[in-house]
Ligand code: HEM
C-alpha cells in the first residue's frame with residue numbers, strides 16, 4: 540500500500556506553500572518573540588534605572604506588536620479557510636498540531652494583555668513606540684502587579700516550552716518524515 544524508500548513518493552502536497560501573508564506573519568512573530576524575551580532577560584541584568592526603563596518600553600511596544608500581528612494572523616487564517624494539508628498526518632497528529640497552534644494564539648494575546656494590565660497596576664503608562672498611549676485598564680495596586688507579574692512570567696515560560704515542542708515537531712517533519720510541512724511555511728525562494 541505504502542511506497543518503499545526505493546520508489547519515489549508521489550505526494551500531492553509537494554510544492555504547496557502557505558499563503559505569503561501567513562508565512563510573513565509567522566516568521567515576523569517568531570523574530571519578535573525572540574526579541575521581546577531577549578530584552579526582558581537583558582533588562583533583568585541591568586542596574587541602571589534609565590536603561591531599564593527604556594528596555595521595558597521597547598519590551599512593551601514589541602509585545603503589543605506581537606498581539607496586533609496575532610490578530611492579523613487570525614484574519615488571514617479565516618480568509619484562507621480551509622488550509623490544505625501539507626503533510627500526511629494521522630488525525631491524532633493533526634489534532635495535536637491544531638491544539639498547539641490554538642494554545643500559541645491564546646498565549647500570543649494573553650501575554651501582552653497581562654503585561655498591559657501589569658504595567659497599569661504598577662502605575663506605568665503603556666504606549667506603542669510612543670505613538671499611541673493605551674488606556675489604563677487596571678488601577679494602581681502593587682499587590683495585584685506582583686500577582687500579574689508572576690502570571691506573565693509563567694505564561695512566558697509556557698510559551699517558550701510550547702514553541703520548543705512546536706519547532707521540534709516541524710523539524711521532525713522536515714528531517715525524519717521528509718514531508719512538505721516545514722517547506723510550506725518557508726518563504727518561497729526566488730528562481
Ligand atoms: C508576547 C509578548 C510578551 C512576552 C513573551 C513577554 C515576556 C516577558 C518576560 C520573559 C519577562 C521577564 C519576567 C521576569 O524577569 O520576571 C517579562 C517581564 C515584563 N513584561 Fe513582558 N512579555 C510580553 C509582552 C509584554 C507587554 C505587551 C507588556 C506591557 C504592555 C509587558 C510588560 C512586562 C513587564 C512590566 C515586565 C516586568 C514584570 C515585573 O517583574 O514586574 N510584556 N515579559
Ligand code: HEM
Pocket residue numbers: 561565568569570572573612616625636640641643644702705706707709710720721722723724
Ligand atoms: C515564537 C515562535 C513561533 C510561534 C509563536 C509559532 C506559531 C505558529 C502558529 C500559530 C502556527 C499555525 C499557522 C498559523 O496560523 O500561522 C504555526 C505554524 C507552523 N510553524 Fe510555527 N511558530 C513559531 C516558531 C516556529 C519555528 C521555529 C518553526 C520551525 C522550526 C516553526 C514551524 C512551523 C510550521 C512548519 C508551521 C506549519 C504547520 C502546519 O502547516 O500545520 N514555527 N506556527
